[in-house]
Amino acid sequence: MILLQLLINGLVTGCALGVVAISFALVYSTTKIFHVAHAGVYTLAGYIAWLLVSHAVPEVVALAAAVLVCAGAGAVIQHQLYARLERRGAPHLVVLIASLGLLAVMQNIIAAVFSPNILQFPVLWANRTLALDGVALTYAQLLTVLICLAAYGGVMWFAHYTTLGKRIRAVASNPFLAQITRLQPNTVYVYVVAIASAIVALPGVLVPLDLGLQPYGGITPLLTATIAMIAGGVGSISGAFVLSIAIAELQNLSLLAIPGEWSIGITFFIFVIFMLFRPTGLFSAAR
Amino acid sequence: MDFLLSYLSLAAIYVMLGLSTNLLVGIVGIFSVSQAAVFGVGAYIVGHFLMAAEPMSFLAALAIGMLCCITLNILVTLPSLRVSGDYFVVTSFGIQLLATAVFTNWTAGTGGASGMPGIPPPDVFGYQLQSSWQLMALCMAGMALACLCFWLVMRAPFGRLLRAIREDERAVAAAGKSVLRAKVSAAALAGAFAGLAGGLYATFLSFIDPSSFDLDASILLLTMVVVGGARTLAGSIVGPFLLLALPQILTLLDIPTIFAATARQLIYGTLLIAFMLFRPQGLLGERL
Amino acid sequence: MSTYLQAEGLDHHFGGLHALRDCTFDIEQGRITCLVGPNGAGKTTIFNAITGFLRPDEGHVRFRGRSLDGLRPQAIVHAGIARSFQNLRLFTELTALDNVMVALPRQFAEEPLGAIFRPWHAARSQRPRREDAMQALHHVGLADRARDTVRNLSYGEQKLLTVARLLATGAELLLLDEPASGLSAGALDAVMALLRRLQSEGKTLLVVEHNTRVVQQIADEVLFLHQGHLMARGSPAQIIADPALAEIYFGGAL
Numbered sequence: 001m002i003l004l005q006l007l008i009n010g011l012v013t014g015c016a017l018g019v020v021a022i023s024f025a026l027v028y029s030t031t032k033i034f035h036v037a038h039a040g041v042y043t044l045a046g047y048i049a050w051l052l053v054s055h056a057v058p059e060v061v062a063l064a065a066a067v068l069v070c071a072g073a074g075a076v077i078q079h080q081l082y083a084r085l086e087r088r089g090a091p092h093l094v095v096l097i098a099s100l101g102l103l104a105v106m107q108n109i110i111a112a113v114f115s116p117n118i119l120q121f122p123v124l125w126a127n128r129t130l131a132l133d134g135v136a137l138t139y140a141q142l143l144t145v146l147i148c149l150a151a152y153g154g155v156m157w158f159a160h161y162t163t164l165g166k167r168i169r170a171v172a173s174n175p176f177l178a179q180i181t182r183l184q185p186n187t188v189y190v191y192v193v194a195i196a197s198a199i200v201a202l203p204g205v206l207v208p209l210d211l212g213l214q215p216y217g218g219i220t221p222l223l224t225a226t227i228a229m230i231a232g233g234v235g236s237i238s239g240a241f242v243l244s245i246a247i248a249e250l251q252n253l254s255l256l257a258i259p260g261e262w263s264i265g266i267t268f269f270i271f272v273i274f275m276l277f278r279p280t281g282l283f284s285a286a287r
Numbered sequence: 288m289d290f291l292l293s294y295l296s297l298a299a300i301y302v303m304l305g306l307s308t309n310l311l312v313g314i315v316g317i318f319s320v321s322q323a324a325v326f327g328v329g330a331y332i333v334g335h336f337l338m339a340a341e342p343m344s345f346l347a348a349l350a351i352g353m354l355c356c357i358t359l360n361i362l363v364t365l366p367s368l369r370v371s372g373d374y375f376v377v378t379s380f381g382i383q384l385l386a387t388a389v390f391t392n393w394t395a396g397t398g399g400a401s402g403m404p405g406i407p408p409p410d411v412f413g414y415q416l417q418s419s420w421q422l423m424a425l426c427m428a429g430m431a432l433a434c435l436c437f438w439l440v441m442r443a444p445f446g447r448l449l450r451a452i453r454e455d456e457r458a459v460a461a462a463g464k465s466v467l468r469a470k471v472s473a474a475a476l477a478g479a480f481a482g483l484a485g486g487l488y489a490t491f492l493s494f495i496d497p498s499s500f501d502l503d504a505s506i507l508l509l510t511m512v513v514v515g516g517a518r519t520l521a522g523s524i525v526g527p528f529l530l531l532a533l534p535q536i537l538t539l540l541d542i543p544t545i546f547a548a549t550a551r552q553l554i555y556g557t558l559l560i561a562f563m564l565f566r567p568q569g570l571l572g573e574r575l
Numbered sequence: 576m577s578t579y580l581q582a583e584g585l586d587h588h589f590g591g592l593h594a595l596r597d598c599t600f601d602i603e604q605g606r607i608t609c610l611v612g613p614n615g616a617g618k619t620t621i622f623n624a625i626t627g628f629l630r631p632d633e634g635h636v637r638f639r640g641r642s643l644d645g646l647r648p649q650a651i652v653h654a655g656i657a658r659s660f661q662n663l664r665l666f667t668e669l670t671a672l673d674n675v676m677v678a679l680p681r682q683f684a685e686e687p688l689g690a691i692f693r694p695w696h697a698a699r700s701q702r703p704r705r706e707d708a709m710q711a712l713h714h715v716g717l718a719d720r721a722r723d724t725v726r727n728l729s730y731g732e733q734k735l736l737t738v739a740r741l742l743a744t745g746a747e748l749l750l751l752d753e754p755a756s757g758l759s760a761g762a763l764d765a766v767m768a769l770l771r772r773l774q775s776e777g778k779t780l781l782v783v784e785h786n787t788r789v790v791q792q793i794a795d796e797v798l799f800l801h802q803g804h805l806m807a808r809g810s811p812a813q814i815i816a817d818p819a820l821a822e823i824y825f826g827g828a829l
Contacts, residue, residue, distance in 0.1 A: 024509065034373045085564065094563050096376060097559055100556075101556040101559025102560055104506055104555035104559070108552045112546060112549050219502070223380050223381060230377065230467040233324050261391070262388060262392065264381075264388055265388065271381060272366075272378075297739075436691050439694050440690045443678070443684040443689070443690035443697050444683070444691075444701070446675060446687050447673055447677060450666070457628070458665070460647070460648040461664070462744060463659065463680055463744050464685070465649050467754075528645050534747060538823075
């Protein structure tokens, strides 16, 4: 059943994209920075895990290590780059360009250290399939869905029920007030980018488990995720996640009609429609 | 000697692109990673018409190419004027990636991933140019023309209006001037420069393929403007000349070819970060 | 006789804040009218509504009998109304002269084609416009500071420059947002003299001001705004003498 298979694939991709989207949204809605280098962190995660797994480290440990390394990378990026630029009063454009530069640096260091070509995870169980009713699902894909859904749940819980989560939401909704009421937005920003980087490490490892690693493969998922974030309404975690799945499904279903290389056109087309008719998104918190 | 001519011709072409990017990013303040896409459109259009069943003269093909690039740039920047700056980042990336997809997959029109070979050298007012010297002279002439236009535009009231817009759009509106019209005009001019560069590139190299017009190329253009200096004519000239010399310096370091592109992109990225942190005005520019 | 500028039923919310509350007033031609009221009364919001920077939820604005509803700021300037900003919003990297020249209407080569294809005409046509700009600077007493960058002007001089920029537009109705705030006594007198001079030349002024001395000295009429609504209008003497209004102005909560 091709249709069902496409829908399942869409769900898998969508969940992964959803986590990218909510982690990006976390950074964007709090620091207001369009953190393009997030795609670099996403890419880094996969390679860290690959490196460890290639040296006979158990997969679970490799995943955890990737998450931790990315958290650290995120913290460093915020503290050493963005915070410095902010202190110098850098305009938005300057921060964007710096982030883009950082993305280029990260991707190309990875390409130089590992390989510019596609690498596969030396993990045998990942590609074994679970066949149900004419539909095939690899273990990697199943794991992706489960872990990403769990991550979504975790972020929702974190944002609404923990002190740090509430502090982050407070800073995001009113940075000026946060500055003068000792919420210490700068510290919060470091936490935010670290947490977002940790979260994005999950799909960063899981997706290449299925599809293979490549240094320059981060920007397209990031873009699709940001479109989902915008369409879902900046500030809405659920909106970003749901729209990610919706976009992934639409992309997959479009394969019935048009060749795969053009699927980015679909995403982009959706984006343009939203920009023209509903720029604040479907579930925007800010209305 | 041939190598030097090649370097000068390419540098001239990239100066036009530098002016284009500087206008859009430096002067109007729009973050654009899609300038390489517009450059590519200009190149492919000229290549197409020069090799058509009824080949056009170079200048006619160039005119069409420039017109298309002007239109494209206007269409591409219009969303940025209605929607907040950050959302436009997504649009810009999207356009660049979409363009690369078209260049790579629309085999009928662009030759796909293997590119468009055999583009004939240009003819100017009936005279057929052939040698490397002549081609370089043409590219230099194009560069001179673009620089002249940029200089004229910036010292005219339009230039003053653009500077004012960069500082405070509301105040410009309060002074009775249309900010939208000014930005769109600047984008159109940037498109013209990119189209000019594209046409010259196609005919000079005689072979074009999607890899010259991808996201990495757009990043290179940004780096040229950032290093040379934003918003000034001098910056738009120095940046390309310097950065095009870079690959030559790299070959002296004996880096294996598989890593050549990686090494270049690494350097561009580092330059972007370094300049944004320590010298945002570039070598000869004004602060972004 | 149709009123010169008429605002009718202006109503606007900013989220939960009811900034303008069924605000109705009119201005007579040739007068200096002062708009006063405590902070947050909606004075700048009214300026924004009149000049097209804000589209009010409800209400209408008419100028010389013509509706201004929905017009963009540039169109309103062409109609003859120009406004200044409380925080100046000058082009700090440009010279005083350039700041004024930006505001001159109908210039040649304010778009690329004219600049590229008729460069000599572009340069020549700038000369009379430069004269116009110098005249505006002369009018406010800044003629000798024409070539100085705004950064190098004193605060008082910058405030005068904002008025010169307004004059350059050729507008007949000038909306000034706190033209005298933050000025020393000498600069204050210069501004007041300038405003009276502009009135004598046929301009109509609507001025937001906090300084009661300035209001007393220049206003022909005072509009007292409170919580987005016109509470009272009258001569400066009447308004200033009213104890209830003083209570609101000085003792009232934000």
